[in-house]
Amino acid sequence: xxxxxxxxGSKGPRRTRxxxxxxxTFAKSAPPNEDKRWRLVDATMRRxxxxxxxxxEALHTVQEAFGYLDQQxxxxxxxxxxxxxxxxxxxxxxxxxxxxxxxxxxTCVICMGTACYIKGATQLLEGVKRDLGLSPGETTMDRKxxxxxxxxxxxxxxxxxxxxxxxxxxKVSPQALREHLSQWTRHDA
Amino acid sequence: xxxxxxxxxxxxxxRDCSARPDETILDVARENKIFIPRMCELExxxxxxxCRLCLVEVKGSNKLLPSCVTHVEExxxxxxxxxxxxxxxxxxxxxxxxxxxxxxxxxxxxxxCELQTMAQNLNITHVRFPYRYPQAEVDASHDRFVIxxxxxxxxxRCVRACDEIEGAHTLDIMGRGIESRVITDLNQPWGxxxxxxxxxxxxxxxxxxxxxxxxxSVAEMEKRRNFLPYLTLMRKEHE
Amino acid sequence: xxxxxLKQIADTERESLGCFRHRVNVCVAAGCLSCQSEAVKExxxxxxSRRGWGDHCQVKxxxxxxxxxxxxxxxxxxxxxxxxxxxxxxxxxxxxxxGPPVSRLRCPTDVPFFQRQHKxxxxxxxxxxxxxxxxxxxxxxxxxxxxxxxxxTPREVIEQVMKSGLRGRGGAGYPTGLKWSTVxxxxxxxxxxxxxxxxxxxxxxxxRSVLESxxxxxxEGMLIAAYAVGSTEGYIYIRAEYPLAIKxxxxxxxxxxxxxxxxxxxxxxxxxxxxxxxxxxxxxxCGEETALIASVEGKRGTPRPRxxxxxxxxxxxxxxxINNVETFANVPPIIRNGGDWYAQIGTxxxxxxxxxxxxxxxxxTGLVEVPMGITLREMVFEIGGGIxxxxxxxxxxxxxxxxxxxxxxxxxxxxxxxxxxxxxxIMGSGGxxxxxESSCMVDVARYFMxxxxxxxxxxxxxxxxxxxxMHRILSAITGMTATPQDLAMLEQLCDLLKHTSLCGLxxxxxxxxxxxxxxxxxxxxxxxxxxxxxxxxxxQQPVGASV
Numbered sequence: 001x002x003x004x005x006x007x008x009g010s011k012g013p014r015r016t017r018x019x020x021x022x023x024x025t026f027a028k029s030a031p032p033n034e035d036k037r038w039r040l041v042d043a044t045m046r047r048x049x050x051x052x053x054x055x056x057e058a059l060h061t062v063q064e065a066f067g068y069l070d071q072q073x074x075x076x077x078x079x080x081x082x083x084x085x086x087x088x089x090x091x092x093x094x095x096x097x098x099x100x101x102x103x104x105x106x107t108c109v110i111c112m113g114t115a116c117y118i119k120g121a122t123q124l125l126e127g128v129k130r131d132l133g134l135s136p137g138e139t140t141m142d143r144k145x146x147x148x149x150x151x152x153x154x155x156x157x158x159x160x161x162x163x164x165x166x167x168x169x170x171k172v173s174p175q176a177l178r179e180h181l182s183q184w185t186r187h188d189a
Numbered sequence: 190x191x192x193x194x195x196x197x198x199x200x201x202x203x204r205d206c207s208a209r210p211d212e213t214i215l216d217v218a219r220e221n222k223i224f225i226p227r228m229c230e231l232e233x234x235x236x237x238x239x240c241r242l243c244l245v246e247v248k249g250s251n252k253l254l255p256s257c258v259t260h261v262e263e264x265x266x267x268x269x270x271x272x273x274x275x276x277x278x279x280x281x282x283x284x285x286x287x288x289x290x291x292x293x294x295x296x297x298x299x300x301x302c303e304l305q306t307m308a309q310n311l312n313i314t315h316v317r318f319p320y321r322y323p324q325a326e327v328d329a330s331h332d333r334f335v336i337x338x339x340x341x342x343x344x345x346r347c348v349r350a351c352d353e354i355e356g357a358h359t360l361d362i363m364g365r366g367i368e369s370r371v372i373t374d375l376n377q378p379w380g381x382x383x384x385x386x387x388x389x390x391x392x393x394x395x396x397x398x399x400x401x402x403x404x405x406s407v408a409e410m411e412k413r414r415n416f417l418p419y420l421t422l423m424r425k426e427h428e
Numbered sequence: 429x430x431x432x433x434l435k436q437i438a439d440t441e442r443e444s445l446g447c448f449r450h451r452v453n454v455c456v457a458a459g460c461l462s463c464q465s466e467a468v469k470e471x472x473x474x475x476x477s478r479r480g481w482g483d484h485c486q487v488k489x490x491x492x493x494x495x496x497x498x499x500x501x502x503x504x505x506x507x508x509x510x511x512x513x514x515x516x517x518x519x520x521x522x523x524x525x526x527g528p529p530v531s532r533l534r535c536p537t538d539v540p541f542f543q544r545q546h547k548x549x550x551x552x553x554x555x556x557x558x559x560x561x562x563x564x565x566x567x568x569x570x571x572x573x574x575x576x577x578x579x580x581t582p583r584e585v586i587e588q589v590m591k592s593g594l595r596g597r598g599g600a601g602y603p604t605g606l607k608w609s610t611v612x613x614x615x616x617x618x619x620x621x622x623x624x625x626x627x628x629x630x631x632x633x634x635x636r637s638v639l640e641s642x643x644x645x646x647x648e649g650m651l652i653a654a655y656a657v658g659s660t661e662g663y664i665y666i667r668a669e670y671p672l673a674i675k676x677x678x679x680x681x682x683x684x685x686x687x688x689x690x691x692x693x694x695x696x697x698x699x700x701x702x703x704x705x706x707x708x709x710x711x712x713x714c715g716e717e718t719a720l721i722a723s724v725e726g727k728r729g730t731p732r733p734r735x736x737x738x739x740x741x742x743x744x745x746x747x748x749x750i751n752n753v754e755t756f757a758n759v760p761p762i763i764r765n766g767g768d769w770y771a772q773i774g775t776x777x778x779x780x781x782x783x784x785x786x787x788x789x790x791x792x793t794g795l796v797e798v799p800m801g802i803t804l805r806e807m808v809f810e811i812g813g814g815i816x817x818x819x820x821x822x823x824x825x826x827x828x829x830x831x832x833x834x835x836x837x838x839x840x841x842x843x844x845x846x847x848x849x850x851x852x853x854i855m856g857s858g859g860x861x862x863x864x865e866s867s868c869m870v871d872v873a874r875y876f877m878x879x880x881x882x883x884x885x886x887x888x889x890x891x892x893x894x895x896x897x898m899h900r901i902l903s904a905i906t907g908m909t910a911t912p913q914d915l916a917m918l919e920q921l922c923d924l925l926k927h928t929s930l931c932g933l934x935x936x937x938x939x940x941x942x943x944x945x946x947x948x949x950x951x952x953x954x955x956x957x958x959x960x961x962x963x964x965x966x967x968q969q970p971v972g973a974s975v
Binding site: 237238239240241244252253255258259277280281284285287288317318319321342343362364365366367368369 | 711728732733735881882883884885886887888889890892893894895896897900917920921924927928929930
Binding site: 084 | 376
């Protein structure tokens with residue numbers, strides 16, 4: 001029920017308040033900065049016909065390009081698609097795939113699906129807690145490793161499964177996990 | 190020229206009632222002064238069927254139906270109160286009390302609160318589930334209003350009022366499940382919102398003391414409920 | 429694309445395939461890929477090229493062959509299946525092609541896991557290259573579509589689906605023909621067909637497999653459905669956690685468009701249909717139809733009360749047909765062979781086959797497609813190969829977080845919709861997790877409740893707060909601090925959620941609890957009264973390992 005007169009690209013209407021505060025404008029806005037990755041986001045929004053329906057697709061592109069969704073990105077996508085700010089924030093935080101925090105250099109995703117759980121995924125989680133002091137959703141202080149959990153990766157035949165960055169590994173033992181993580185943390189910048 | 194829609198007849202608690210086909214069971218009950226408890230529903234706002242307090246028994250259906258969204262059918266036989274329904278309603282309200290921190294004695298809406306009144310109507314004397322005691326904030330950054338998340342029951346009336354009646358859509362819900370929260374714009378202090386028009390509609394539709402006016406003390410927040418039916422009526426005139 | 433052109437492509441493809449004396453297929457679905465099957469494929473290709481065998485030996489990547497725990501799987505001819513293949517085995521495999529197979533890599537195929545299967549949905553998985561439309565066409569692909577468009581009316585198509593007795597394979601088991609018929613008769617400005625590929629049940633990977641191994645099949649099913657109900661626009665709602673399936677689908681859609689099988693004037697008729705992908709973003713609740721629709725509309729995935737049902741008022745308020753991946757995958761063969769053919773398989777009320785993802789504490793984990801009506805015993809002990817390490821069977825969990833745990837005395841019941849429901853579980857999407865005595869049933873119930881609590885959308889009070897309270901009680905039980913009053917409270921909450929929740933997530937969240945309370949009451953008792961965990965699990969790990 002959010003309708004707004006004035007199409008994309010037109011000069012108005014612009015809703016502004018005191019110029020000293022941030023201006024909310026619903027005319028076609030420019031990307032927050034010169035970063036070329038915004039073109040990817042623009043392309044997605046264009047492909048979706050600049051419609052509010054394309055919000056989730058646009059957020060996916062932002063996350064893929066930048067690694068996470070920050071305030072600037074949410075504001076840009078929301079105003080480009082003419083979605084209310086609070087609704088965009090609500091959508092971004094409803095879906096667990098999206099993150100509002102930057103991830104570490106390496107991401108370790110431990111699957112907590114039923115088959116993996118039965119085959120000992122909790123021991124893997126405990127191992128990470130012991131070795132790196134991380135709980136799911138946290139990143140190490142030196143920003144090297146982030147730990148996440150997934151509901152189910154669909155690799156149940158290979159339980160327990162872990163994703164190291166983009167690679168899925170199956171039948172992971174606590175020992176194998178420990179070794180892989182120490183490889184990451186041993187890497188000197 | 191289409192023919193006038195057929196009027197339907199149905200029974201609510203044994204009483205014969207008539208209804209237009211676009212009316213819900215709750216609409217008809219209200220017209221006939223039959224009380225059905227509800228919290229998320231408010232006349233003038235869209236219906237969401239979220240609180241589940243308005244569930245009624247309908248003959249021929251093995252499922253309980255939410256009366257705020259169920260349209261009447263010819264010959265329907267509705268029962269609005271029963272031991273079973275009373276039991277469920279009590280549990281739902283008790284769960285609401287355990288979810289956040291509802292302390293009537295220090296609340297601006299003490300004595301004028303829909304949650305309080307609902308508990309009294311349902312004869313709730315104690316809460317059988319343990320309290321959760323979450324950490325919830327108070328945001329008093331707005332110059333005219335305050336939001337106290339401790340008293341929020343996530344009925345979403347404020348979200349709907351801001352979106353449908355005012356049109357600003359300043360408020361929405363973030364997160365999911367029990368971590369859900371009402372937010373302003375990009376989860377920023379209400380006072381810094383660029384979209385809020387300070388109209389106060391959200392405050393007036395809020396059933397509890399979660400949203401209230403600055404400067405109100407304990408038991409002083411009486412909501413003005415009539416503005417919404419009035420607005421709805423005036424807008425219908427315009428159409 | 430005319431029927432003749434289709435036949436031409438099929439013939440050309442079969443001819444070129446026939447040139448090869450040896451065909452070596454390597455599984456490149458996600459499971460085997462994570463075991464480095466890509467490297468195996470490359471090694472074989474390089475070796476073939478080195479030997480100059482390119483004209484009579486074909487190496488290609490195919491979809492899932494089923495026995496996922498023993499990957500990478502390589503098939504080098506019928507009855508010649510190799511498991512656990514490494515890149516270094518390439519030479520040996522090629523050397524042995526003309527003679528007896530390599531015995532140490534041999535995976536027996538004359539066992540129930542393979543013999544008891546009746547492949548319809550999975551008929552092309554592991555056989556064709558999922559990235560080539562020509563191979564799909566050579567395997568009778570798109571013939572059903574052409575037949576429907578040129579020889580049948582929409583009503584006749586629906587009739588065949590109704591005759592087949594096909595029921596929704598996403599879990600609810602709603603008669604597919606009836607749903608199609610409802611959408612066809614509904615009035616709207618535009619109708620939509622949505623494929624639900626959100627597969628959120630932990631432990632289920634059937635849909636992922638079909639999408640990675642045979643994507644065109646799903647497209648064809650959607651096309652036939654669109655023709656039958658009068659739709660011109662379709663979406664595949666797929667979870668973002670399936671990147672390979674997304675890639676294969678995108679490729680398949682492009683190929684189909686180029687071949688004139690998607691888009692405008694399909695096969696020279698007046699039928700138009702386009703398909704677009706919509707990505708999920710990590711919300712189990714979006715597997716529910718109205719929540720899925722909300723997500724496709726770019727909103728938070730909260731369900732809304734039904735009625736009105738999506739078949740009449742769905743996406744953007746228009747009549748919308750939503751079916752699961754597996755349901756659509758069954759459609760082309762039904763149209764090809766007729767509804768009666770399908771109805772001969774299965775039981776009286778549950779027709780056809782079902783793909784199950786067998787996992788957990790069982791010898792053979794992977795995907796199997798079996799006729800409805802097979803017993804649980806056969807599934808676990810014959811097809812599954814029994815419990816490894818000499819342990820004892822304890823329970824099998826079906827239907828994911830909406831299902832129940834079935835104990836040993838139910839092993840001889842037939843697997844069909846009604847029988848499972850009668851026992852307090854559901855068919856669900858097909859996940860079947862086997863548990864032995866090392867699993868604590870209370871802990872399993874707690875695990876599922878944790879899942880429901882985290883995935884609850886938060887709209888309705890019973891589910892939002894009820895799952896939290898139930899989880900708290902279950903954690904207290906596994907933490908050995910619960911009282912009998914807690915148990916009574918748990919049962920009351922089960923009843924409340926079942927009857928007052930807004931959507932299926934809340935309504936079925938109590939199922940694992942109810943089914944374990946019924947069949948494993950002694951375990952609950954032991955935890956509460958004796959502060960002991962019979963399986964030796966609780967008290968050994970941090971309680972409520974929050975996930």
